[in-house]
Amino acid sequence: MILFNGRIVEDDQVAISPTDRGYNFGDGIYEVFRIYGGQLFEREAHMARLSRSAAAIRLRLPWTIDELDRQLRQLMEAQPVDNGTLYIQITRCAAPRNHAFPAQGEAVVVAFIRELPRPVAALENGIQAVTMEDIRWLRCDIKSLNLLPNVLAKQEALDRGAGEAIFHRGATVTECSSSNFMAVKDGIVYTHPATNLILHGVTRGVLLQLAAQQGIAVVERPFDLAFLAQADEAFLSGTTSEITPIVGIDGRPVGDGAPGPVTRRLQQAFERRVQACADGKPE
Ligand SMILES: Cc1ncc(COP(=O)(O)O)c(C=O)c1O
Secondary structure (H helix, E strand, O other): OEEEOOEEEOHHHOOOOOOEHHHHHOOEEEEEEEEEOOEEEOHHHHHHHHHHHHHHOOOOOOOOHHHHHHHHHHHHHHOOOOOEEEEEEEEOOEOOOOOOOOOOOOOEEEEEEEEOOOOHHHHHHOEEEEEEEOOOOOOOOOOEOOOHHHHHHHHHHHHOOOOEEEEEEOOEEEEEOOOEEEEEEOOEEEEOOOOOOOOOOHHHHHHHHHHHHHOOOEEEOOEEHHHHHOOOEEEEEEOOOEEEEEEEEOOEEOOOOOOOHHHHHHHHHHHHHHHHHHOOOOO
16 A cells, blocks of 8 residues: 555556656655554654755645655554554656756655664664765755765665675764664763764664663764774664674774673663554553
């Protein structure tokens, strides 16, 4: 089932115009929600970011956030899944190809749900990562459809036998190709501040709350590759990847090469949030 411009239809009833500006220019935005136990995780935070992304690219949403929210609930009723994702994308409109905005045109909304098991092996064992120059634009805080640098980086990471790419702009570590990045040194979590250079991850936001509750200090400050090389632990955060330990970077072990104690504590606290969501009792 697909939510297509306000209606829930079968997949084969969706027709996207070849002149859709999302298709021609990447002129649109998206969100990925996690579903745990049939419930949307951090619904409000994702909706707020969708709204911010729309405003940042001057895209007028065809419905209020409350109405979109209602439609997403209908989609979840039409296609219940236990663990999965809900993807929504909104493009500016279909119009004869021209870079400037057309005078008229309705935004095109597509949303669908897919089952997705939790990444249990990666959560338990951690993953390898490789560092790569961050060649993206200067508005990485907008969740826009333009993901080519992220796509290329992720593929290169996989080709090099790793699971994720850690971006650096010059020497400054920013985030990963599809997740935020954190390093731990002497029990303190370091992460790039939420500026225009990173996506303000919903999971990152949850993580900051959990760290505060756990009494774990977090420093939101840019750090460089030399600092990263000295880290005791590293992990990433993302809607589908949750809190995944990074146990090796560029072929060298992080700390002793196993998920560290700070990462584990945050994973456990995150697990409680996930269970509360699945039980219909979000904290
Ligand atoms: C570049 C980038 N950074 C960070 C994230 C993590 O954001 P969130 O926790 O909201 O999924 C994502 C998620 O897709 C991403 O694509």
